[in-house]
Amino acid sequence: MLVRSSFQIQRIAARSFATAANTATRIQLSQPRQPTVVKPTRDQLSLLDERNLERAVRAIHEDGLVVVENVISHDVIDRLNEKMIQDALVLQARGKDGPFNYNQGNLQQDPPPVAEHFHPSIFLNPIATQITSAILGPKPKWTFCSANAAMPPLPGAEPQRQPVHSDADFAHPSHPFALVVNVPLVTMRPENGSTEVWLGTHTGNITQQEGSHGDRASGRIKEELLKKQTERDPPTQPIIPKGSIIVRDLRLWHAGMPNKTDQVRIMLAMIHFASWYRNPMRLEFSDDIKPIIENLDCQGKLEVQVPIEWATRKRALQSYLDRGFGNSYDFNQAL
Ligand SMILES: O=C(O)CCC(=O)C(=O)O
Numbered sequence: 001m002l003v004r005s006s007f008q009i010q011r012i013a014a015r016s017f018a019t020a021a022n023t024a025t026r027i028q029l030s031q032p033r034q035p036t037v038v039k040p041t042r043d044q045l046s047l048l049d050e051r052n053l054e055r056a057v058r059a060i061h062e063d064g065l066v067v068v069e070n071v072i073s074h075d076v077i078d079r080l081n082e083k084m085i086q087d088a089l090v091l092q093a094r095g096k097d098g099p100f101n102y103n104q105g106n107l108q109q110d111p112p113p114v115a116e117h118f119h120p121s122i123f124l125n126p127i128a129t130q131i132t133s134a135i136l137g138p139k140p141k142w143t144f145c146s147a148n149a150a151m152p153p154l155p156g157a158e159p160q161r162q163p164v165h166s167d168a169d170f171a172h173p174s175h176p177f178a179l180v181v182n183v184p185l186v187t188m189r190p191e192n193g194s195t196e197v198w199l200g201t202h203t204g205n206i207t208q209q210e211g212s213h214g215d216r217a218s219g220r221i222k223e224e225l226l227k228k229q230t231e232r233d234p235p236t237q238p239i240i241p242k243g244s245i246i247v248r249d250l251r252l253w254h255a256g257m258p259n260k261t262d263q264v265r266i267m268l269a270m271i272h273f274a275s276w277y278r279n280p281m282r283l284e285f286s287d288d289i290k291p292i293i294e295n296l297d298c299q300g301k302l303e304v305q306v307p308i309e310w311a312t313r314k315r316a317l318q319s320y321l322d323r324g325f326g327n328s329y330d331f332n333q334a335l
């Protein structure tokens with residue numbers, strides 16, 4: 001009969017625990033690296049404390065991306081989402097004439113630029129600006145305000161993914177110059193087309209890309225580079241809870257993914273450029289938003305430059321769904 005001393009039993013137990021731990025580590029190591037998530041405490045609802053700001057700044061320098069959870073209240077997001085889903089269906093019905101990005105399942109869609117849908121906690125979020133100005137310098141310029149709708153496939157169509165690309169599809173600085181503030185209007189998951197992100201790829205340059213600026217499919221990353229990068233640090237489709245913001249370096253490799261659910265997935269995209277970067281674009285908003293922005297400015301809470309073409313409410317409502325697809329915008333500098 002095999003009799004083991006309690007010491008032997010402890011050693012066997014310790015060994016099998018170590019084996020399980022090694023397996024767990026291996027499983028973890030084979031999972032793609034996930035983005036840094038900053039979780040502000042209740043007293044940091046309008047500004048991060050120093051430690052959390054440091055975490056965000058480090059993640060953007062090292063990975064080109066950070067997620068900050070619990071920043072925007074769900075009720076304001078839900079109200080905007082309801083309106084934008086209706087608009088997304090209008091744009092989807094335009095088919096090949098619509099503002100789609102790479103394939104018809106992903107639409108470039110501006111939010112309605114009128115006062116009742118303009119909530120500063122979404123569009124001028126103080127934590128978003130705190131992070132972008134910590135990286136880009138004071139008073140970054142906000143010149144792009146749009147969204148991407150990952151559409152459920154139409155009957156008979158297969159949902160498609162976008163090619164991996166950089167939105168900086170032109171010769172650009174090798175240091176941070178533009179950050180995209182993404183606000184998902186629903187929780188993003190792999191099933192509904194959470195954006196695929198390639199952490200740490202934000203220091204590349206135009207020679208890595210195929211397609212020229214202005215083409216529908218510009219900014220595509222070359223296949224051999226994708227292979228090498230997959231071996232080094234594979235991409236991931238993170239779960240991003242509703243209420244979060246994502247701050248992403250414009251240069252980072254990423255791809256819009258198929259939405260396999262029956263719910264539209266909208267993600268706002270606002271670009272902040274460094275104040276020294278000569279991007280000449282201007283926002284176009286209804287003039288009923290002017291008092292909201294002036295009020296923030298009077299309170300010293302407007303921490304971005306906002307070059308805006310003010311339009312009458314009627315004109316703003318008539319034109320906001322007639323803008324171009326993503327790569328038709330020019331994020332380059334003026335000469
Ligand atoms: O919708 C997304 O998740 C990303 C879309 C995108 O990257 C683009 O259209 O350039």
Ligand SMILES: [Fe+2]
Pocket residue numbers: 165166167254
């Ligand atoms: Fe993109």
